Amino acid sequence: MKDLNQQLQALKVIPVIAIKDAAKAVKLAQVLIENGLPCAEVTFRTAEAAQAIQNMREAYPEMLIGAGTVLTSEQVDQAIEAGVDFIVSPGFNPTTVKYCQQRGVTIVPGINNPSLVEQAMEMGLRTLKFFPAEPSGGAAMLKALSAVYPVNFMPTGGVNPENVKDYLAIPSVLACGGTWMVPNNLIDEERWDELAQLISEVAAIIG
């Protein structure tokens, strides 16, 4: 079994999802898998996140599933219970990080400056989310951080088909997160063919 970093590196792009109706999760997972992206970061921005993760996990045990926008220890528990492979938070919250470490689940917290990278490193973390990537200085900022710190990054926030390759060209970048290939309205309206088209375009861009 590959470790999380190896899996992220192989996937290159992680769809960041806000799903309002957990009953749509299995079909969404199927469209992702069939079109070359067998992974999802399901965000706790909706009340159905944990149920959606559980539905995906039951249907596709091999899929790489993360919980995103995790802000509390309670959400960490819900995510683990639902069967996630890893946890993502938008910022660096030492309480959440410690709790994930106690529970033995990988956390990829968000950082966007050198001081936060160092605080994360002090807690033993070596894979961090660079968030929000574009407003925080984009690929140029990430190159500057990568020149200094022996850390891997997952940039997210403003990553799109035009700039994704700039990020992926940075050796410390494992994968980029993004919502652009999983727009909420296509999921809500069950426009699976259009979603499949967008996802397969991503797979083509990243080769």
Ligand code: 3PG
């Ligand atoms: C996230 O939570 O990672 C971001 O909201 C994703 O950012 P994007 O919508 O710009 O891709």
